[in-house]
Amino acid sequence: MAMTHDEVLSVLGPVDEATVAEIVSTGAPVEELREALAWFDSDEALIGTGRPMPGTRIAALIEMLEPEEELEAGPVPTGPASSH
Known part of the structure; x- marks a missing residue:
């Protein structure tokens, strides 16, 4: 059964x-979200225990949990700050 809004928040x-x-x-289902969260939080530990790699739907959920890359605002100045 597909999860609900409240289950995602829980x-x-x-x-x-x-x-x-x-x-x-x-x-x-909510069980797959829980598994995705476990993989997201500690993938090395789960691999170390011999768990099989997550399936495609769980992998998609893991990807959704990853924070979006922030867009660069522009080049970061590397020299001394100029005063006007």
């Missing part, structure tokens, strides 16, 4: 509504 805690909607739209 697993992840406070997250933005767009993320909740994206996760709910996968049709995954």
Whole structure:
């Protein structure tokens, strides 16, 4: 059974509504979100225990949990600050 909005929040805690909607739209059950969160939090530990790699839907959920890369605002000045 696909998870609900409230189930997503119960697993992840406070997250933005767009993320909740994206996760709910996968049709995954809440158990798969819990597994995705476990992989997200400690993938090396799970691999070390011999667990099989996550399936495609769980991998997609893991990707949704990853923070978006921030766009660069421009080059970072490397020299001394100029005064005007």
